[in-house]
Amino acid sequence: MKSERKKGKTHHVQDIIQEVRKTFIDMGFDEVENQIFVPEDDVYKQYGSEAPIILDRCYYLAGLPRPDIGLGKKQIDKIKGINSEFDLDEFKKILREYRSGSVEGDDLSDEMVSRLGIDMDEALKVIDLIPEFRSITPMPSKITLRSHMTASWFPTLRAMQDTYELPLRLFSIGLRFRREQKVDPTHLRVHYGASCVVMDDTFNINDGKKVSAEILGALGFRNIRFVRKKATSNYYEKNTESEVYSHDIEIADYGMYSKASLSNYAIKHPVFNLGFGLERILMIRNKREDIREILYPQFYKALELSDEEIAKQVEIDRKPKTREGKKLIGVMKDYAERHADEKSPCKFLVYSGKFLGRKIEVYLIEKEEKTRLLGPAALKEV
Numbered sequence: 001m002k003s004e005r006k007k008g009k010t011h012h013v014q015d016i017i018q019e020v021r022k023t024f025i026d027m028g029f030d031e032v033e034n035q036i037f038v039p040e041d042d043v044y045k046q047y048g049s050e051a052p053i054i055l056d057r058c059y060y061l062a063g064l065p066r067p068d069i070g071l072g073k074k075q076i077d078k079i080k081g082i083n084s085e086f087d088l089d090e091f092k093k094i095l096r097e098y099r100s101g102s103v104e105g106d107d108l109s110d111e112m113v114s115r116l117g118i119d120m121d122e123a124l125k126v127i128d129l130i131p132e133f134r135s136i137t138p139m140p141s142k143i144t145l146r147s148h149m150t151a152s153w154f155p156t157l158r159a160m161q162d163t164y165e166l167p168l169r170l171f172s173i174g175l176r177f178r179r180e181q182k183v184d185p186t187h188l189r190v191h192y193g194a195s196c197v198v199m200d201d202t203f204n205i206n207d208g209k210k211v212s213a214e215i216l217g218a219l220g221f222r223n224i225r226f227v228r229k230k231a232t233s234n235y236y237e238k239n240t241e242s243e244v245y246s247h248d249i250e251i252a253d254y255g256m257y258s259k260a261s262l263s264n265y266a267i268k269h270p271v272f273n274l275g276f277g278l279e280r281i282l283m284i285r286n287k288r289e290d291i292r293e294i295l296y297p298q299f300y301k302a303l304e305l306s307d308e309e310i311a312k313q314v315e316i317d318r319k320p321k322t323r324e325g326k327k328l329i330g331v332m333k334d335y336a337e338r339h340a341d342e343k344s345p346c347k348f349l350v351y352s353g354k355f356l357g358r359k360i361e362v363y364l365i366e367k368e369e370k371t372r373l374l375g376p377a378a379l380k381e382v
Helices: 012-026 038-055 073-082 088-100 105-118 120-128 150-160 205-218 259-263 278-286 292-293 307-313 323-338
Strands: 037-039 060-063 139-145 168-177 188-201 222-226 243-245 251-254 271-277 346-355 358-366
Touching: 012 139, 012 168, 012 188, 012 205, 012 278, 037 271, 038 120, 038 139, 038 259, 060 243, 060 292, 073 088, 073 120, 073 168, 088 105, 105 120, 150 168, 150 271, 150 292, 188 205, 188 278, 205 243, 205 251, 243 292, 251 278, 251 307, 278 292, 323 346
Parallel strands: none
Antiparallel strands: 037 139, 060 139, 168 188, 188 271, 222 243, 243 251, 251 271, 346 358
């Protein structure tokens, strides 16, 4: 008989992503995918003079340059030693195509196998003979990984402002990468953020406050408190950025994008933005103090065992293996049970005789005063 397959479990971060998606969609927001790769120039367009400080927390992308590879006599001799029929001219052609980009790096060995008539083991041995491959140093680019969703909203809004009817209500959920100095209970180098924008000529910060309260209320947050930030981020209009608190815990941040940042993208309409971290929401809901436990429970979750699970893990470390040893343990156990309530200090001869070819004496002893031979937990079942 075929056993019924057990249903798998979902990750609670993915569960809240679906919950947040439904909340936004039910409120009339359209979902978009924002770009993860953000050119450094975009950060300057949004933050202005504040950009270098912001870029300090960004990861820059790097790539391996494609080296110009020449083959010396010693290398050619070694290659011929691997395969005497090796076609050097065709191999040099493959290397030139690799250099130009018409052959991708992960296709190089496949190209060698198909075009040179050698096997994969030989191809890898030849590649290992080329020092240029082993000495390649990554070259940094001016492309960063998205550290905040705002960095990706501006290009999206610029692309959509003339082709979609206002008001434009959009949301996006995705990863944010932060170059934190360390990972600890309150810091992660990658986490999920949920963000929405409203583009509309008549929309103002008071409307944004109401929308924020409605969204967060739908996610179960009550007693919401709004605190205006004194130091406003450069991509927000002055005196419009606020933090949202629930029970004195910050859960979100919102504001109106600054006119200067919008003009750098030729965006012609006011834009409101709200953003929040999903792991932070789960920390509050589940009353957890370590954000790592939320995203990576397989590494950080505190071990929680029931009494039954603990009991199954408890066993005697060393047990007799011989028949004589098992018999002696039985004698000791029976004697201890019969005299369990004998007052201490006490000493009882349990066995005297031969054991595994030797003469032995076995005693049960309790040296502590004013107790009994066996303690109160000795005869309890686990």
